[in-house]
Amino acid sequence: MKRKISIILAAVMLVSCVFAGCGKTETPAAGDASNGNSSASRYTIGINTWGSGVPVLDMFGDAKQYTLETLGNTVSRMSDDFTADKELQNVQNMCASGVDGIVFQAAAVSTVPQIGTECANAKIPFAFDVFVGENPDLEKLAANNEYYCGAIDLDMVSDGAAIAQMAYDNGCRAACMIGGNIGDNNMDQRSQGFTERFTALGGTVLAEARCTDNSECPTKAMDMLSANKNADCVYCFVGDYIEGTLTAKDNLSMNDLQIYVSCVDEGTANYIKDGTVVGGNDGISLASYISSTLVLNYLAGHKIVDENGKAPRLSTHPFRVDQNNVENYIKVFFSDSAKPFTKGMLENLVYTTNPNVSYQDYVDLIANIDLDYMLKANGLA
Numbered sequence: 001m002k003r004k005i006s007i008i009l010a011a012v013m014l015v016s017c018v019f020a021g022c023g024k025t026e027t028p029a030a031g032d033a034s035n036g037n038s039s040a041s042r043y044t045i046g047i048n049t050w051g052s053g054v055p056v057l058d059m060f061g062d063a064k065q066y067t068l069e070t071l072g073n074t075v076s077r078m079s080d081d082f083t084a085d086k087e088l089q090n091v092q093n094m095c096a097s098g099v100d101g102i103v104f105q106a107a108a109v110s111t112v113p114q115i116g117t118e119c120a121n122a123k124i125p126f127a128f129d130v131f132v133g134e135n136p137d138l139e140k141l142a143a144n145n146e147y148y149c150g151a152i153d154l155d156m157v158s159d160g161a162a163i164a165q166m167a168y169d170n171g172c173r174a175a176c177m178i179g180g181n182i183g184d185n186n187m188d189q190r191s192q193g194f195t196e197r198f199t200a201l202g203g204t205v206l207a208e209a210r211c212t213d214n215s216e217c218p219t220k221a222m223d224m225l226s227a228n229k230n231a232d233c234v235y236c237f238v239g240d241y242i243e244g245t246l247t248a249k250d251n252l253s254m255n256d257l258q259i260y261v262s263c264v265d266e267g268t269a270n271y272i273k274d275g276t277v278v279g280g281n282d283g284i285s286l287a288s289y290i291s292s293t294l295v296l297n298y299l300a301g302h303k304i305v306d307e308n309g310k311a312p313r314l315s316t317h318p319f320r321v322d323q324n325n326v327e328n329y330i331k332v333f334f335s336d337s338a339k340p341f342t343k344g345m346l347e348n349l350v351y352t353t354n355p356n357v358s359y360q361d362y363v364d365l366i367a368n369i370d371l372d373y374m375l376k377a378n379g380l381a
Contacts, residue, residue, distance in 0.1 A: 047103050104126055105131040119147050156190050
């Protein structure tokens with residue numbers, strides 16, 4: 001009789017376990033990964049880019065995809081096609097498809113609160129990179145949305161200021177600037193940084209042209225430089241505006257005009273290599289390598305929080321690219337021989353392979369990473 005009762009109890013327990021979902025793979029709690037086991041659960045992560053076919057935007061998407069796939073995850077990648085409506089639609093589609101996490105670029109800026117609502121309703125952890133919206137919106141998410149994992153971008157004011165210093169040190173005193181839409185933080189903050197530093201040093205900003213996209217650059221650069229032929233340099237806020245500026249320079253025979261740029265891409269790097277562009281900054285894509293690890297740590301049950309217990313707000317710092325280091329820059333960012341982030345660097349930021357990872361690890365990495373750091377990590381220096 002006792003044996004029969006034991007068999008019946010075992011059968012009941014088995015049925016209960018099945019209906020309770022004992023066979024389902026759940027998000028591991030923090031203690032589940034404490035042994036640093038890299039074979040922990042793998043996830044499907046949704047990512048987006050503001051558009052496709054623009055080198056620097058594709059680079060951001062490629063960076064996130066590299067990080068996630070290197071760490072063994074699957075990527076669902078979408079393009080916003082340069083519209084706010086498509087941006088919101090993409091995050092809604094990601095939530096509806098049941099992705100485990102989202103690493104998003106809120107280039108439309110105003111979409112940030114709605115993105116937070118969509119992810120919270122779907123109980124999907126999310127983070128922002130590069131295009132992160134306005135700080136007040138991020139502060140509200142950090143205070144009220146448990147699924148918000150943080151935001152990381154480039155310090156664009158410092159980016160513009162560093163270019164101003166470079167141009168001034170090279171003898172420039174009269175500058176023009178050109179870039180994308182007014183209202184785009186990536187453009188506005190670079191303009192601010194350059195203008196503040198250049199004028200503080202004693203230089204003059206003669207004019208600034210802003211474009212809805214780079215197709216307007218040749219005409220607007222021509223108009224700007226035609227009216228300011230005493231300019232000795234032009235600051236392009238992103239590599240997309242190099243080609244149009246060079247065309248205007250050639251058409252006006254302004255042979256001594258120096259060109260500077262932020263957001264160096266592969267084509268611009270080659271212009272720096274041959275001297276067509278004097279120099280520039282990069283560091284913006286580093287955010288796209290780091291941001292995904294914030295979501296992966298949440299999924300591992302180990303959410304990264306700052307000293308106030310909130311999802312972190314981080315900014316990388318620009319590093320210089322000129323003829324002295326451009327070949328190494330190309331080697332790290334645009335070849336198969338190296339990567340800005342090695343597998344080991346990424347694993348050090350993820351709880352499943354580094355159970356001691358903390359907010360301070362992110363702070364320390366961001367404070368120290370530059371091209372030399374990346375060369376050493378790849379065994380090239």
